Amino acid sequence: MIMPEKNEANRKLDLTAAVEEGPYYKFGSPERKAIAGPGTYGSKLILEGRVLDTNGQPVPGAWLDFWHADGHGSYDNEDYNLRGHQYTDEDGRYSLETLRPGDYMMRSPHLHVKVRANEKSPILTTQLFFPGESKNTTDPLFEKLTVVDLKDTAQGQKATFDFVVERY
C-alpha cells in the first residue's frame, strides 16, 4: 500500500529552489564540461558539486544543462558558447569549467541550469547566484537558497553547489 504522507515525512532534503528559465535557453547544447570558447571575456570559474535525491542519495547519470552570460553580461544566442550539458559520475558528482558571468540590466550575475535525475523524472530549472554581489539585493529573481559557496584557489575561483532533485 502506498502511503504518500509517510514518504513525504521521510524526506531528508528539500528540493532545490526553482528559479525561472528566462529568455535565453537553447536546446541542443553540446555535451562538455568546459563551456567557455577561446577569447571569451571573464575570469576563470570552476563549479563543482553533486546531484542528490530527496533521501540524500547521490544520483549517478543525472543530466545537467548549463548556460550563462559572459563577463560582460552577454549571451551567445547564435551559437553555443557558454552552453553545455553533462552527466554526473557514479558518485553523483558534476564539474563545470567556465567563467564568472557579468551582470546585465536588473540581473545580478547568475548561472542558469536545468537538472534531471533521469528520463522519467521532472526537470528542475533554476539559477545559481554568487555571494556578495551588490545586485543580489535588487534583482527580482534573486534566490538566497541557490547562492553557491565560493572560494579562491591557486587555479582560480571555485564554486560549489549540490542540487536536490526528484528521482522517480
Ligand SMILES: [Fe+2]
Ligand atoms: Fe540570465
